[in-house]
Amino acid sequence: MDKLIDAIEQAQNPSIVGLDPTEALVPAPVLAAYTEEATNAVDDESQAPAAALAMAYFQFNCAIIDAVADIVPAVKPQIAMYEAIGPAGVDAYTMTCEYAQQQGLYVLGDIKRGDIGSTAAAYAKHFGDDCLGDAWHENGITVNPYLGSDGITPFVEAAAASDGDVFALVRTSNPSSAQIQELELADGAKLYEHVADLVSQWGADHIGRHGYSLLGAVVGATHPQQGSELRARMPHTFFLVPGYGAQGGTAATVRGMFDADGMGAIVNSSRGIIGAWRDDPSYSDDVNASTALDIVARCARQAAMDMRDDLRAMLP
C-alpha cells in the first residue's frame, strides 16, 4: 500500500475518482461523436454502436484524467460499466487504466473478483504475467471474500510480487448489504466483523513501511459508526471508502475511517465528479463534443478540488 499512501501524501488528498461512465453520465454530443469512426473501425457493422460507445467512454475518461491528475492521487474505474458494452468496453477499460498510469495516477481496478483457488490464480494475472506482460494496467484491485482464503491468497501473492494492492469487501455501502454482512454470529460478532478479522490475518505478512498491509478493506461511507469501529479493529488495514456524495456519505461520515495521522483511508466519489457537468449552466446538448468535454473537464476539476478541500478540512 506504500505506493498509494505516497501518492496520497504528495497530493495531500485522500480521495479517488471513480471512472464509471454510463450513457447518462457522458454528454450526448460526446456519445454521438464517434459513430463514423467506429463504423470504419469494425469489420462487422453490428459492432459499430458498441465500438462508438467505447470510444466515447475512453475520450470522456481521458478528459477527466487530464483535468484531475494534479489534484487526486488515484482513479478507480469500475469494470462493470465497461463490460456493459461487451469486449469493446473491456478494451476501453484497459486503455483508460493505461492512460491514467501514464499521467502518474494510481489505478485501482474495481473488479470485485473472487473464485476457488485455481481460478483465483488466473484472475490474479490482472497483476501481470511473466510472458504476456501487464495487460490490465491496474495497481490495485477489489476482491470478494465469500470463498475464504483460497480465493484471496492468490491475489495477495500476485500483488506482493508486483508491488500491487488488493482490497477485500468487508462492509459495502449499499442498502441491502446488511442482509448478509450484518448477520449476527453465534459468538456475538457480526459477519462483517469476522470477515474483517480474516482480512487482517490474510494480510498480516505483507505490511509496508507506512504500517499498512497490501491487503486493504472496502468499508462504505454510509456506515460511519461501523467504520470507526473497524478502524480500531484492523489498525494495519487500509480502507477504500465508497459511498461519498451520490450515495449519501460526507466528510463527517468518513472521518472515523482515518487514523490519528489522517491516513489509512481513501474516499471514492464517482458521479459527484464525473457527472458534475450536468449542473453547469453553460452545458446544453447543442454544444459540440469538444466543448462538452471542456465543460466536463472544468466541472470535474472543480468538484475534485471541492472534495479534496472538504476532506482536508476534516482531517488533522
Next chain:
Amino acid sequence: MDKLIDAIEQAQNPSIVGLDPTEALVPAPVLAAYTEEATNAVDDESQAPAAALAMAYFQFNCAIIDAVADIVPAVKPQIAMYEAIGPAGVDAYTMTCEYAQQQGLYVLGDIKRGDIGSTAAAYAKHFGDDCLGDAWHENGITVNPYLGSDGITPFVEAAAASDGDVFALVRTSNPSSAQIQELELADGAKLYEHVADLVSQWGADHIGRHGYSLLGAVVGATHPQQGSELRARMPHTFFLVPGYGAQGGTAATVRGMFDADGMGAIVNSSRGIIGAWRDDPSYSDDVNASTALDIVARCARQAAMDMRDDLRAMLP
C-alpha cells in the same frame, strides 16, 4: 431455467463441460501454432503473445465443443482463464460463447459478478442491451451474494427479460469455503443456509414450467451431506454443482443434489474432460497442432460420455 432443463432432458445428461483453458491444459503444439498469425494480426508486436494464446484457446475450445455438442447440453466457460490473457482473452471468451450457442449448446458464463445496485445493473447487461445487442452470448451467469439483494435483483430482472438464468454462490467446492460459508449464526443456522433461504426468496417470483426458478444456486460436489439438505431446503432452486472429478466429487457425492425425478442439478467437470488428452498414449509434444486437436477432441468426447454414463447410472 426451462431452456437448460429442456436441454438436459433432450441429452438425457445433467452434465456441463467447463471450458477453462490454461497453458497446462492446451497441448504445446496448439499453443505454438498461432504465433505467426497473431504477429500479423496485431498493431503492436508486444501484444502478439497474448493474441496467439487467445487464438489457441479459442481453437482448443472449438475442438472440444464440436466433440461434445451432441453429448452434453451445456458448457461453462470460466472467464478468469480468459481475463488472465487480458482483453484479447476476453474476445476469445465471447467468441467461445457465441460458437457454443451456434452449435446448440446452453452457455453458462462463470463470471461470479456482484456489486452494489447501480453497478450490478451494468453487469446485468451480460444478458444483452436493447441498443448494443448481445455482446456476451451467455444463457446464464454466476453471481456472488455478499452484497445482498441489491446485487442480485438486477441480474434476476435482466435474466427474466431475456430468458436467461442466474446462479448465486451458496456453498462453494473449495477447501477454505467453510471459513465464511459455515459460520454459525446466532439463530443456529450456518451462513450458507441463510444465504440459501435468501436465494430461494429472491427467485420465488420467477419459477418456470419445470418448477425451478431462474435464480439457481452453486453447491459444490465436495459437500454431499450439505447438498442433500439444501436440495430439501430449496425445492424450487436448480443447482450448478462444480467439483466433480479433479476436485474429488463423484456420482455418489452429487446424488443428493438431484430431486426425486433425477432433475434439479447440473454437474460440471472441467479438467476431467478438457484435459483428458493428457492421459492418451497417442499424444506427444511432437505431433502437429491438427493432430493434437484431434486427440483432444477424441479424449474429451470419451470423457464426456463416461461422465454422462456415470451420472445416468446413479439417477432414477
